Amino acid sequence: MAIIVGSNNITNVSAATSGEYALKVGGSNNDNLNIDNGSYVVTGDPGQKIELKLLVLNKSKVTRQFTFYGNTAYTTNSGELAYDKTDVKDSSLKYPMRKLISPNKSVFKVPGSTTATLTFHVTIPEKNFKGTLMGGVTVAPYKEKAKGTVGENGTLIKNKFSYSIPVQVHQKGADNAEAKYSVTTVTPNLVNGNDGRTQGVNANVHNSTNSYTGNLTAKAIVTKKGDKSFKITKITQNQQIAPTSNFNFAIPWGKRSLQAGSYHLKLTYSTAGGIKSWVIDKDFTITNDDAAKYNKLAGIKPNYLWLYILLAILALAIILGLGIYLGRRNNNNNKNNNGNNNSGNTSRRRRR
Template sequence: MFKSKFKMKFVIALMFTLIISFVGGIKVEAATSGDYTIKPGGNSTDVVNIDNGVYQIEGNPGQTTDIKLMVVNKASDTRNFIYYSSTAYTNNSGTISYDNLNVKDPSLKIQTKDAISPKKSTFKVPGNTTATLTLKLTIPEKKFAGTLMGGVTVAPYKEKAKGTVSGNGTLIKNKFTYTIPVQIHQKGEPQVQPKYSIRTVTPNLVTTSNGPKQGVFANVHNSTNSYSGILSAKAVVTKKGNKDFKIVQSFDSQNIAPTTNYNLKISWGKRALQSGDYHLKLIYKTQGGIKNWVLNKDFTITNNDAAKYNKLAGIKPNYLWLYILLGILALAIILGLGIYLGKRNNKNNGGNDSQPTRRRRR
């Protein structure tokens, strides 16, 4: 059985969907809660290895196997659930997600979700009962190196979310979704190293704890079927022709899935965006710093983009330079006009004084 470098701690990846509404005089009923969980079922075989709650599959192209998925309903009532398979991707928070059923990437040749059947279905689980789903997984016929990543996800189906009222009168409703990761490797094929690159750097609004800020999105791409584990990242932005300009931002827990791209968001903080040519140096490191990748990208911010995102971030234009320039121009005009008028007045008044004097005869 292959020992995957893709080991992740037991995700059963828990995702919250937050729905916000306001409580007035209306009675709010909480229909459901997250009183259920899922876990891998069955035992490890020569094809399926259940490691830390992750299905690790290794076999020959076209080979099929069963994987067991156990759904534990902790509530007393029968509940409806929906199951779906998905391809892993990296969201713009830098974490691996499984909630997109239409993952796209220029390097993505094989969708992990297509290897699992059924791709999607609904089912019922009686109260205080554990149901076991048997899913069929087919290792893709198409040859590939490295490891494919995806997941099997379960969520309540057509249930209202359970709500709790916060101190300010806001009702926060939670829907609980659980995912077990799936990793597929073809027997005899080599593992591959990550190949990270920065595709584009574009101005945008960056969500921060202090609200939206002006900044840039660096679209980072992993073009291979590889996973390096949790990474730290450091972004350094410099401006060409300005040695005093530097923005440094660090990121923890960046989780880049195979054949995926995501937007790393770099805030300008209190600085306003200014037009010009810039350079981004981005350094990724594995835990412990054993491996690192240094990425570089030149980019340009236009006047229009700077003005647009500064305005959206609430930064008012600074016209001090314009006022100073206008003041200098006004002073120059006044001085010039004064000199001109002085010379003209002097010329007019001194016209008679400039006449030659006659000598008196003795």
């Protein structure tokens, strides 16, 4: 990696300035590169190697070391794009961006109050492909201790900053790829809700093509077979799903406890204005063991009302049965006593 260090100050490097450093796309637009949106959009012929530049501004007064990474894009469980993992795996991932960026890892120094220009390359895959390959370049301080700040409740918070700039790669003349969204599994778990971690399910959403559709609105509806009154709805705005990636879309159960049974998920994705949409259906089950496990972890106590009602009914039945039995026995005793009394009176009359 070529590194050019200059003493010039850049006042508009990046909106992100925490950690006393910032990043900015370098270079200019050409036939193979567009940087108008503050990211790298690369278009080239198969096998073509394209040079890119990255500006790193050290805003502190001392020399600092930084690490440069070239990574593959993935989707976080919050439904956001991220570029900070060096090992991204997916069953449909054929062209990891990390392998297309060279070098994909480097350590470099930047003197205080100075801007460094880093030069790296992106190579277009030799095989033909449709759509968009996505990744990013990430810069983070190298072997620096996290700085601590004290929160409002007195908790020590340690911050480690890293910043990324996206990289998109297209092959000249190639068509766009159609998105293919699916739900591979739906499993009970603890998920993030409005009031922290709570009981719910994770729907693993998969995009199996080199497609990127921008901001999406997700609407998840969960129903239970045999129970028309059961319905859970979750709507999430501005989800962004990276090409050939998967993530866990959390659906909290709210105030309801998990119950064993058969369920159905209908997940609808739509682009801005509802111009295009995808509908995904998935059946799943929740077992008694999973329901009990995650209800307990969420702090939900078992509902024994049904047991109390059953015990009350049994107790009432026993009391009524015992009352009827004692009543009948008393009646029989009274009849026997009356019969004995009548026999005694008859004998005495005959003696007279």
